[in-house]
Amino acid sequence: MLWACLHIPDFSLQLLQRAAAPVEPVIVSTGGNRPVVLSCNVQARSHGIAPGMKMSAAIALAPDLVERHRDATGERHALACIAGWAGQFSSMVSLSPPDALLLEVEGSLRLFSGLRQIMLRLSGGLNELGYTGTAAVAPTPTAARLLARAGLHSTVTDPAGLESALSGLPLALLDQPAETVRMLALAGVHTVGACLALPRDGLARRFGQSLVDELDRALGKLPDPRRPYEPPARYRARLALPAPVHETEPLLFAAKRLVLELAGFLRMKQAGVTRLKLALRHEDRRPTVVALGFSAPSRDPQRILRLLRERLARLELPQRVEAILLESEEARPLDSRNLSLFPEDNVPEEERSAVLDHLRARLGVDAVYSIASHADHRPELAWRACQIGVRGEPGAAEPSVAEYRAGGRPERPLWLLDQPRRLPVQEEAPALDGPLTLLAGPERIEGGWWDGNDVARDYFVAANGQGRRFWIFRERGAASTWFLQGIFA
Amino acid sequence: MPPSLDLVLQNPAIWRGDQYAKVAVESISSGFAELDAQLPGGGWPRAALTELLANQQGIGELRLLAPALAHLSREEKWLMLIAPPYRPYAPGFESLGVELARLVVVSTRSQAETFWAAERCLRSGTCAAVLAWPGPSSERMLRRLQLAAEEGKSFGVLFGPTRNAAAPSPAPLRIQLSAARGRLGLQILKRRGGGWAPPLSLALDTASADAERALRVEPRCIPARAPRLRRTRHGVA
Numbered sequence: 208m209l210w211a212c213l214h215i216p217d218f219s220l221q222l223l224q225r226a227a228a229p230v231e232p233v234i235v236s237t238g239g240n241r242p243v244v245l246s247c248n249v250q251a252r253s254h255g256i257a258p259g260m261k262m263s264a265a266i267a268l269a270p271d272l273v274e275r276h277r278d279a280t281g282e283r284h285a286l287a288c289i290a291g292w293a294g295q296f297s298s299m300v301s302l303s304p305p306d307a308l309l310l311e312v313e314g315s316l317r318l319f320s321g322l323r324q325i326m327l328r329l330s331g332g333l334n335e336l337g338y339t340g341t342a343a344v345a346p347t348p349t350a351a352r353l354l355a356r357a358g359l360h361s362t363v364t365d366p367a368g369l370e371s372a373l374s375g376l377p378l379a380l381l382d383q384p385a386e387t388v389r390m391l392a393l394a395g396v397h398t399v400g401a402c403l404a405l406p407r408d409g410l411a412r413r414f415g416q417s418l419v420d421e422l423d424r425a426l427g428k429l430p431d432p433r434r435p436y437e438p439p440a441r442y443r444a445r446l447a448l449p450a451p452v453h454e455t456e457p458l459l460f461a462a463k464r465l466v467l468e469l470a471g472f473l474r475m476k477q478a479g480v481t482r483l484k485l486a487l488r489h490e491d492r493r494p495t496v497v498a499l500g501f502s503a504p505s506r507d508p509q510r511i512l513r514l515l516r517e518r519l520a521r522l523e524l525p526q527r528v529e530a531i532l533l534e535s536e537e538a539r540p541l542d543s544r545n546l547s548l549f550p551e552d553n554v555p556e557e558e559r560s561a562v563l564d565h566l567r568a569r570l571g572v573d574a575v576y577s578i579a580s581h582a583d584h585r586p587e588l589a590w591r592a593c594q595i596g597v598r599g600e601p602g603a604a605e606p607s608v609a610e611y612r613a614g615g616r617p618e619r620p621l622w623l624l625d626q627p628r629r630l631p632v633q634e635e636a637p638a639l640d641g642p643l644t645l646l647a648g649p650e651r652i653e654g655g656w657w658d659g660n661d662v663a664r665d666y667f668v669a670a671n672g673q674g675r676r677f678w679i680f681r682e683r684g685a686a687s688t689w690f691l692q693g694i695f696a
Numbered sequence: 697m698p699p700s701l702d703l704v705l706q707n708p709a710i711w712r713g714d715q716y717a718k719v720a721v722e723s724i725s726s727g728f729a730e731l732d733a734q735l736p737g738g739g740w741p742r743a744a745l746t747e748l749l750a751n752q753q754g755i756g757e758l759r760l761l762a763p764a765l766a767h768l769s770r771e772e773k774w775l776m777l778i779a780p781p782y783r784p785y786a787p788g789f790e791s792l793g794v795e796l797a798r799l800v801v802v803s804t805r806s807q808a809e810t811f812w813a814a815e816r817c818l819r820s821g822t823c824a825a826v827l828a829w830p831g832p833s834s835e836r837m838l839r840r841l842q843l844a845a846e847e848g849k850s851f852g853v854l855f856g857p858t859r860n861a862a863a864p865s866p867a868p869l870r871i872q873l874s875a876a877r878g879r880l881g882l883q884i885l886k887r888r889g890g891g892w893a894p895p896l897s898l899a900l901d902t903a904s905a906d907a908e909r910a911l912r913v914e915p916r917c918i919p920a921r922a923p924r925l926r927r928t929r930h931g932v933a
Contacts, residue, residue, distance in 0.1 A: 558821075558822055559772070559773065559774065559822045561820070561822070562774070562816060562817055562820035562822055562823065563774075563800065565816060566802055566813055566816065566817075569809075569812070569813075570802065570803075570804060570805075570809060570813065574802060574803045574804065575800060575801075575802050576800070576801055577796065577797070577799055577800055577801065578784055578785075578786040578789070578796060578799060578801060579786055579796055580786045580787050580790055580796070581786075586785075586787075589786070589787050590785055590786035590787065591786070592801075595797075595800055618791070619785060619787040619788040619791050620785055620788050621758050621759070621784065621785055621788040621789060621792075622753065622754075622780070622781070622782035622783065622784065622785060622788075623782060623783045623784075623785035623788075624782060624783070625783055670878070673752060673755075673875055674755050674874075674875020674876065674877070674878065675752050675753070675754035675755055675875065676754055676755075676756075677754060693785060693788070694753055694754040694782060695754055695756070695759070696753055696754055696755075696756070696757055696758040696759070696782075
């Protein structure tokens with residue numbers, strides 16, 4: 208077994224800075240009656256503020272300080288979201304609250320062609336999600352976490368090398384009460400190595416069995432089972448913006464963090480999203496909801512972001528946005544695709560529908576449609592706008608191509624007018640840019656008594672002097688009233 | 697021995713004024729042998745913009761493309777109609793052999809949107825053909841579309857008025873269309889490989905041939921009282 212630990216130092220502060228890096232000093236405090244600074248950003252540090260300081264002292268140092276209370280629930284949720292994203296790298300991801308993840312990576316070495324590649328992708332991906340973390344590898348999860356907490360990007364693959372790798376680490380990194388660590392320090396024991404050199408039974412008697420057990424787990428002498436993280440069915444994540452914004456770009460930047468996380472989550476699930484919801488929270492209004500639909504399941508972050516950009520650019524925000532929430536509403540299975548030797552021989556459905564989704568996002572859902580024949584003799588009802596990719600109904604009244612070709616069926620125009628247009632009559636003949644010559648017809652079309660739109664028309668193919676051809680008709684019984692309905696383009 | 701004149705003329709570096717240079721472009725047969733013979737690559741260029749200039753709709757400008765469109769609709773890619781001037785009529789397209797499940801109609805509200813949609817579709821690589829009716833167009837926009845068509849390997853067709861012929865255009869193929877006694881007259885204004893192309897006159901289909909006959913027999917209009925009614929009563933089950 209080989210464990211990788213992703214440790215995110217100052218997790219509560221990083222969570223605040225994820226959507227945008229603030230320029231003013233920001234600190235995270237414990238809240239409560241006697242608030243204490245938990246972590247602070249670079250600007251706050253430059254004012255002399257340090258973790259552990261009382262809030263009153265911090266405010267005295269920097270009056271324009273932005274104080275945020277620690278949000279333990281939000282942190283737990285954010286950590287779970289990272290675990291979902293990390294699921295694409297390993298089948299065994301375990302949470303190590305409050306600020307670390309453990310991944311069993313030995314099983315993934317072959318898939319990702321080596322440990323180095325996995326670690327590069329892990330830390331690179333984590334940066335794209337908006338976090339900075341330390342990644343360490345060790346044969347036991349406890350050792351990996353100790354190394355990561357120490358801020359070491361070290362890789363220990365051999366269990367025999369564990370003791371020497373850990374011996375220099377300070378004892379404060381252990382999950383032990385502060386009192387234990389303080390007492391050990393008073394005895395002159397500051398590092399893991401010094402602690403291991405002490406007699407075991409005495410150590411257990413004085414400082415408790417838990418200290419000895421933790422050291423044993425780190426060295427692999429005791430079993431160290433971890434509970435695997437179970438991802439939820441849907442992705443749902445919230446990201447608070449440090450300062451409310453009104454512009455599209457910062458919103459997109461924040462959304463990108465979540466979309467990348469979603470993409471990792473979907474890859475872990477072997478799924479693609481078909482419906483996605485982005486809710487923009489306002490201070491005192493109902494959230495603005497942007498719903499995205501995909502014709503084919505997708506988990507390509509670039510594609511999702513492109514659609515979001517189109518929608519956000521056209522959005523009128525009633526108020527500034529202070530938080531965004533991304534939720535995958537519907538996902539469908541989507542297998543990974545093998546790379547083809549000839550890249551053009553099959554275009555996957557996802558790629559083909561991408562262009563249509565983009566057009567819809569910009570031009571509106573109704574602006575992009577397909578047409579199909581419909582079983583009706585009346586020309587205006589013989590077609591339907593329909594969803595793309597749907598075939599016309601079987602048994603449509605219009606004859607098939609072969610029939611057209613073989614049987615000399617009457618011709619049909621390519622353009623149809625929405626409303627038949629009344630034609631002027633010159634010398635008893637219809638005219639359109641000159642008198643019309645009747646080329647073919649009449650073709651009597653009657654029908655519609657069943658739905659009240661009864662028609663009885665004689666259709667002709669007509670041409671004018673310029674060579675344009677039209678589909679015209681006259682109503683039965685009204686011999687000299689001509690209408691234009693179609694154009695043979 | 698001095699080389700004979702024939703040998704010299706076979707040298708590909710020598711171009712004779714009555715020929716157009718044969719260039720290897722990926723193309724799709726137009727379905728009309730006379731036209732294919734005049735087009736570089738033997739058909740419509742597949743990864744380029746083609747301009748069809750005509751002042752009127754209804755002279756057969758779409759039926760000219762029909763064999764190619766029917767062929768392209770057998771592929772797993774889209775046929776896009778962007779901002780068509782009228783409602784595309786499904787039975788009509790079906791009768792030309794176009795697979796309707798591949799046909800996508802895009803309606804736009806402005807010329808800018810038409811250009812944007814055309815460019816997006818041409819570039820996507822998932823549209824076999826993109827037919828657009830953008831109205832007046834600038835050289836800059838055409839250049840963008842041409843680049844997009846090259847990138848997406850898409851057969852892009854722009855319909856425009858004949859007055860566009862005077863303006864320079866980066867489209868490698870420009871054809872002016874006119875109606876000629878029931879046939880469609882084509883004048884190639886520009887093509888890859890250059891050379892003057894003789895004007896063509898195509899009979900688009902049998903229906904047009906009938907039309908020609910009718911025109912010859914009855915030079916003036918048929919009286920509106922139709923002579924003989926072919927009674928085909930449809931619709932009642």
